[in-house]
Amino acid sequence: MEALTSSAMASSSDLEQLAEIELQKEEEEEHKCVTDAPSAPPISSSGSIPDSSHPYYDVARHGIIQVTGDDNYGRKLIVFSSCCLPPSHQLNHRRLLEYELPQIRYTALPLWSDVTSCLCCRYLKLTLDQYVEMDYILVYFHHGLRSINKPSLKWLREAYGEFDRKYKKNLKALFVVHPTNFIRIVWNIFKPLISHKFGKKLMYVNFLDELRDHLNFEQLSVPPEVLRHDAKLRAAQKGGPRPSARTPPPRPPLPTQQFGVSLQYIREKNRETVIPPVMRQTVSYLKVKGLRTEGLFRRSAQVQLIKDIQKLYNLGKPVNFDDYDDVHVPAVILKTFLRELPEPLLTFRVYSQVQEILNIQSSLRVSRCQQIVESLPEHQFIVVKFLLCFLHMVSQESIFNKMSPSNLACVFGVNLVWPRDGSISLTALTPINIFTELLIEHFHAVFKSRCPPGQETP
Structure with a gap:
């Protein structure tokens, strides 16, 4: 964290280099703990796979973005899972390049990660367009973002600019789950571009249980890889896993009860x-x-x-x-x-x-x-x-x-x-x-x- 503090005065290029170093460190640490080969991106809990005629089938089939209902206060819940971003060998490069991507122009053949990210951006906008006129919240599961599937920081800047005010105005909260040094450095890079008002919507969430204080956790579609990562983080805490609080027996509903009863x-x-x-x-x-x-x-x-x-x-x-x-x-x-x-x-x-x-x-x-x-x-x-x-x-x-x-x-x-x-x-x-x-x-x-x-x- 000392590096993070000193980086506040560093140049943008220095921060980008530091972000890359942190991501590599995180990947190395993860590989030390994992002996099995990484599993394929999980299908959503409903098991529903889009038809191959879907215009964004190459992205949609991975379950990267989910709309999981409303939170407790009437706001749409949209989930983005980094661990579901696919590696390059799972995508048809030529088909990716055949997509029409308005507002995005290339002077040379783009890197795979940029093409994938552009598709995700367009797909995310296609999804958000159905809901941005109403209040919504975004839950971002950061675990699973790796060198092989991450977008370039240069592209992230361009993508942020593409999401105009209508996408930002009605976003009421952005929950970043399992943040790392990498994500905090990236946030520092973007600070000059982000308004103070928008910045206040960001909330770091270290453990999944903390989400229960803010939304209906049972409605979330949480990838199994994220659940396993959360369990690992808890077990690694000093003194072992935190003891779970005893849940008191449920009280019988009042005769006048209206909410939460049949x-x-x-x-x-x-x-x-x-x-x-x-x-x-x-x-x-x-x-x-x-x-x-x-x-x-x-x-x-x-x-x-x-x-x-x-x-x-x-x-x-x-x-x-x-x-x-x-x-x-x-x-x-x-x-x-x-x-x-x-x-x-x-x-x-x-x-x-x-x-x-x-x-x-x-x-x-x-x-x-x-x-x-x-x-x-x-x-x-x-x-x-x-x-x-x-x-x-x-x-x-x-x-x-x-x-x-x-x-x-x-x-x-x-x-x-x-x-x-x-x-x-x-x-x-x-x-x-x-x-x-x-x-x-x-x-x-x-x-x-x-x-x-x-x-x-x-």
């Missing part, structure tokens, strides 16, 4: 209504005051405020959203309620059926959506219909709120259905979004009845 539990405790109180109150408020709010459901809210409102609901105390003077607050509360259900609103059972929606002829997809939702248990069907009726109403005001069925699907898809393991690969996200978009856009055909504005129960 629909059935809420129904049993609130027999006067089929619709959970949180859903009824947030939807009622947003129908009156939020339908024409631009970017509805795209924005997050103050973390502590959301916690306080959740506590009020769980204690059975009244919540008056007029007190907060912000329609994004009930919008986040609604998403949070859906996300914290032990089982998704559309149930685990339909996940595989939703994943198959792309295999169905376009003209038959609406009918298939109808079959899927009609197969739900009665209580689930009623609540789903109630929510989708409202989302359809929101989409009807898209000229004002900019929330088309497609935009709403990007927000709500992962909050309506997810697999039992809790993580969703980027590839698995596409059919989920398409399915949700169909439910919203073709609400009347799917649910076979009208739900007039203001009518809260189907």
Whole structure:
């Protein structure tokens, strides 16, 4: 770390040289501890592999980038895993060079690492373009970045410049997991280019458990190599691995509990209504005051405020959203309620059926959506219909709120259905979004009845 301190006064070229030396040291240390040959980049936990016709198949198939739902406060979770970056022999160089890469020009044949990085950059932008209009957070798993798969620092500068303000403005936090001297030196190199405001969004995370303080860890798609590395770091700590804290036995939920309990539990405790109180109150408020709010459901809210409102609901105390003077607050509360259900609103059972929606002829997809939702248990069907009726109403005001069925699907898809393991690969996200978009856009055909504005129960 002394080298890091003295490097603050060093030139950019000196810092780059120091970064290269640190990366080589880290690789040498890792090789000392590993006797087996390095494994291939892991497939995402869902096991879903993109079709070979995907325009960025060479990148997408490695699972480098994952969108894994929302965090606890309504912000999209995007994960970038360095260990999934492939080595050169796994890529078709000629095919890479055939890609059209706007805004990137070369005067000579680029190095493999630069071409790969350009593809990753374009693919990352393609992914972010679906979500940058809403608040999001980025989790960067640094372990696995090696000489064979790292981009040049020169290219990193150019790539940073290519990500314009829209990508940076709504990024609320950047978590760098398992940082090393290399990443800290690189940060020093980039300091002159990065605004103070953006710099405050960076958070170093030394162990995976520390992420639990900031987001829903169970939703993350963590590569096995990163899990093994984390375990190794803990074991190497002075005095051996840290003893895990004893988890107290779970308390039984309160009779008034709303968050983190099943629909059935809420129904049993609130027999006067089929619709959970949180859903009824947030939807009622947003129908009156939020339908024409631009970017509805795209924005997050103050973390502590959301916690306080959740506590009020769980204690059975009244919540008056007029007190907060912000329609994004009930919008986040609604998403949070859906996300914290032990089982998704559309149930685990339909996940595989939703994943198959792309295999169905376009003209038959609406009918298939109808079959899927009609197969739900009665209580689930009623609540789903109630929510989708409202989302359809929101989409009807898209000229004002900019929330088309497609935009709403990007927000709500992962909050309506997810697999039992809790993580969703980027590839698995596409059919989920398409399915949700169909439910919203073709609400009347799917649910076979009208739900007039203001009518809260189907």
